[in-house]
Amino acid sequence: MAKNVPEVVARRLPRYYRYLGELLGQGVNRISSRTLSEKMRVTASQIRQDLNCFGGFGQQGYGYNVYDLHEAIGEILGLNNHYRMIVIGAGNVGRAVANYAGFRRRGFNIEAVFDVKPELIGSEINGIPVLDAANLGEYCRTHLPHIAAVAVPGAAAPDIVEVLEGSGILGIWNFSHSDFECSVPVETVHMSDSLMTLSYRITNPKK
Amino acid sequence: MAKNVPEVVARRLPRYYRYLGELLGQGVNRISSRTLSEKMRVTASQIRQDLNCFGGFGQQGYGYNVYDLHEAIGEILGLNNHYRMIVIGAGNVGRAVANYAGFRRRGFNIEAVFDVKPELIGSEINGIPVLDAANLGEYCRTHLPHIAAVAVPGAAAPDIVEVLEGSGILGIWNFSHSDFECSVPVETVHMSDSLMTLSYRITNPKK
Numbered sequence: 001m002a003k004n005v006p007e008v009v010a011r012r013l014p015r016y017y018r019y020l021g022e023l024l025g026q027g028v029n030r031i032s033s034r035t036l037s038e039k040m041r042v043t044a045s046q047i048r049q050d051l052n053c054f055g056g057f058g059q060q061g062y063g064y065n066v067y068d069l070h071e072a073i074g075e076i077l078g079l080n081n082h083y084r085m086i087v088i089g090a091g092n093v094g095r096a097v098a099n100y101a102g103f104r105r106r107g108f109n110i111e112a113v114f115d116v117k118p119e120l121i122g123s124e125i126n127g128i129p130v131l132d133a134a135n136l137g138e139y140c141r142t143h144l145p146h147i148a149a150v151a152v153p154g155a156a157a158p159d160i161v162e163v164l165e166g167s168g169i170l171g172i173w174n175f176s177h178s179d180f181e182c183s184v185p186v187e188t189v190h191m192s193d194s195l196m197t198l199s200y201r202i203t204n205p206k207k
Numbered sequence: 208m209a210k211n212v213p214e215v216v217a218r219r220l221p222r223y224y225r226y227l228g229e230l231l232g233q234g235v236n237r238i239s240s241r242t243l244s245e246k247m248r249v250t251a252s253q254i255r256q257d258l259n260c261f262g263g264f265g266q267q268g269y270g271y272n273v274y275d276l277h278e279a280i281g282e283i284l285g286l287n288n289h290y291r292m293i294v295i296g297a298g299n300v301g302r303a304v305a306n307y308a309g310f311r312r313r314g315f316n317i318e319a320v321f322d323v324k325p326e327l328i329g330s331e332i333n334g335i336p337v338l339d340a341a342n343l344g345e346y347c348r349t350h351l352p353h354i355a356a357v358a359v360p361g362a363a364a365p366d367i368v369e370v371l372e373g374s375g376i377l378g379i380w381n382f383s384h385s386d387f388e389c390s391v392p393v394e395t396v397h398m399s400d401s402l403m404t405l406s407y408r409i410t411n412p413k414k
Contacts, residue, residue: 005411007248014403022386041214077403078410092303099299102384102399108406147405171409173402177309179229185408187401192309193221194394195380196284198354199315200217201392202378203285 005053012050013073015040020070032063083108084143088160089151090115090130093175097149098125111145136160140167147171154178212260219257220280222247227277239270286314291350295367296358297322297337300382304356305332318352343367347374354378361385 019039023031037044051069054076074080085108087094097103098113113125114133121132131139139145140163148164150157150172157176164172165183174180174188226246230238244251258276261283281287292315294301304310305320320332321340328339338346346352347370355371357364357379364383371379372390381387381395 010407010411011404013407014397014400017403018397018400076407076411078406079403081406081410083406092299092306096299096303097398100384100398103402106399106403108402146409147402171405173405177307185405185412187405187408189398189401190221190225191304191307191396192313193225194396195310195315195354196221196224196286196313197218198378198380198392198394199285199288199290200220200283201394202353203288204212204217204283205392 009050009053012040012042013077016050017070017073017077017079020066020073023066024070029066030063031066036064079107081107081146083146085110085147085149086139086145087113087128087149087151088115088133088136088164089113089156089175090117090120090125091151094149094151095125097151097175098128108147111143112139114139133160137163137167140164140169144168147173149173149175151175216257216260219247219249220284223257224277224280224284224286227273227280230273231277236273237270238273243271288314288353290315290353292317292354292356293346293352294320294335294356294358295322295340295343295371296320296360296363296382297324297327297332298358301356301358302332304358304382305335315354318350319346321346340367344370344374347371347376351375354380356380356382358382 019036033044033047037047040047042050051064054072085103087097087110090098090113094113094115098110103110110126110128113128113130114136115121115130116133120130123130140148146169148169148171150160150164152160154177157174157178158180161172161180161182169184171185171187172182174186179188180186226243240251240254244254247254249257258271261279292310294304294317297305297320301320301322305317310317317333317335320335320337321343322328322337323340327337330337347355353376355376355378357367357371359367361384364381364385365387368379368387368389376391378392378394379389381393383395386395387393
């Protein structure tokens with residue numbers, strides 16, 4: 001279905017999905033490409049082009065059915081896959097990830113948290129067990145989680161990634177402030193990018 | 208200097224800045240627009256176009272001076288402003304922000320954390336005092352912080368934002384999973400967007 005989608009289009013899909021979900025929550029069933037484009041701050045022709053990459057969903061003179069479009073984008077994003085996820089690192093970031101209920105709602109089910117600290121091993125975060133990071137490889141080979149969120153200090157990340165790569169993980173969600181080469185997809189959360197954007201907007205107010 | 212820059216270009220600048228900083232760390236002094244474009248995964252002509260928005264920095268046949276370009280983008284982003292920042296919410300996300308040393312290095316100096324929990328008020332996070340959220344408005348009017356990171360539960364965010372808006376804050380960095388209208392710039396960190404992108408990349412592997 002989603003062949004040769006430019007990366008820049010793929011990167012906009014989560015925003016479309018999130019925004020359409022908000023509309024659904026507000027009881028909005030139908031939206032014009034113009035209104036959608038205003039809310040998303042891209043041009044209406046961009047919206048049509050983006051969605052045409054996947055076969056096109058709109059109807060001339062009607063606009064988009066919000067529910068159908070939300071479902072379709074969710075499917076393209078693979079959100080119906082019911083991923084099993086693990087979190088490596090029970091520090092502030094790892095805890096924030098483990099505590100956020102929204103991930104489960106979107107099909108990401110966190111099954112275990114790993115840490116090296118003896119005082120944390122055996123405890124629970126949000127009902128999720130904290131396991132010994134020494135057993136990470138074995139756990140992955142037996143439980144076959146799909147996604148690992150890596151929330152360890154940058155210096156510890158390469159060793160963790162090496163274990164994960166060899167254990168059948170499908171993708172890594174990286175919070176470690178450390179870039180690395182990897183044979184599976186890695187998405188890195190660069191929180192400071194949005195802080196820099198805020199700085200830009202403060203420094204360059206719209207006339 | 209930075210007039211009428213399209214938002215999409217402005218949003219790429221933090222990535223340029225971050226990547227150029229990595230090059231500097233590796234001792235790289237000069238880069239061609241072609242190499243820069245490969246690393247950034249945008250076309251070389253896009254790179255030239257982007258940087259031309261700000262007056263252009265490259266030299267034909269030489270490429271870009273990494274240090275000069277990094278400095279120039281940092282200035283455009285307003286990173287020389289030495290912002291005073293506060294964090295509202297001493298939960299996992301607030302703590303993660305307060306503990307990350309990288310922000311200070313980039314000119315964002317966190318001066319106080321605010322929370323409502325009596326057992327946290329009076330403590331310190333990374334040497335930063337935790338103050339009573341009841342005094343947030345007064346603190347802002349006397350200390351004039353520039354940026355507030357809002358890391359409170361979504362339901363608590365609107366009241367906090369109302370206090371901040373009336374107190375001279377210049378921008379809000381929002382982690383609250385809650386969207387709101389505001390008279391000052393707001394940048395919201397949507398962590399789940401990158402998780403959805405990871406899901407997309409797992410579901411649609413490159414051929």
